[in-house]
Amino acid sequence: MRRADRLFQIVQFLRSRRLTTAQWLAERLQVSVRTIYRDIQDLSLSGVPLEGEAGVGYVLRQPMDLPPLMFEREEIEALMIGAKMVKAWADPALQHAAESALAKIHGVLPSDLRSELNRHNLFAPESNLYPVHWLGQLRLAIRQQRKLQLSYKDEKGQSSERCIWPLGLFFWGQTWTLCSWCELRGDFRNFRIDRLDTLTDTDEHFACGEGQRLEDYLAPYVDSDFIAPHYKI
Numbered sequence: 527m528r529r530a531d532r533l534f535q536i537v538q539f540l541r542s543r544r545l546t547t548a549q550w551l552a553e554r555l556q557v558s559v560r561t562i563y564r565d566i567q568d569l570s571l572s573g574v575p576l577e578g579e580a581g582v583g584y585v586l587r588q589p590m591d592l593p594p595l596m597f598e599r600e601e602i603e604a605l606m607i608g609a610k611m612v613k614a615w616a617d618p619a620l621q622h623a624a625e626s627a628l629a630k631i632h633g634v635l636p637s638d639l640r641s642e643l644n645r646h647n648l649f650a651p652e653s654n655l656y657p658v659h660w661l662g663q664l665r666l667a668i669r670q671q672r673k674l675q676l677s678y679k680d681e682k683g684q685s686s687e688r689c690i691w692p693l694g695l696f697f698w699g700q701t702w703t704l705c706s707w708c709e710l711r712g713d714f715r716n717f718r719i720d721r722l723d724t725l726t727d728t729d730e731h732f733a734c735g736e737g738q739r740l741e742d743y744l745a746p747y748v749d750s751d752f753i754a755p756h757y758k759i
Contacts, residue, residue: 610650617662
């Protein structure tokens, strides 16, 4: 990777994360920590609004816009297969958004990369019977921090009624799960979307306190490659 590309990637990572350590950047960019320290110093001297210190981490003090870079072939393939997976496993609104995003990308690509986008050799067949119709409703409730009432069957077929605070959706390859704060249990609970019987919006909004946020749920797993949902009822 050229140094200019590496510096751009560093800024992109910093834009998308709250706190980024030099070790984390070194592992992603396959360079030494010492190289990252030099890059950070050069970025700071060039006017990039960085804040932080070695051994702690770095953040951008203010939003920063960068000019777009042209996509490489591997990136085009990643976008293609990602959009097709969204079309196969997400709700209609996200399916439409994926197609729209690809159309916009298609319009700005040079002819050689456009041919890569037009070559149909990556597939994500839309053959599943997954109940994606609830995903749009869940995404909106998460965004608006609105409580939901649901009827749910566990793996043994036992039903229960819950009032939950929807926090995040996770896709596991063949299933979606909803991470939430359950008022009945006073704790985090995960629900498989394909086991929902009913899902009802409420007019109530929630505000997560300490220990009730998605970040709190994820905290034990942040250094792990696997996030294990717990299906306590």
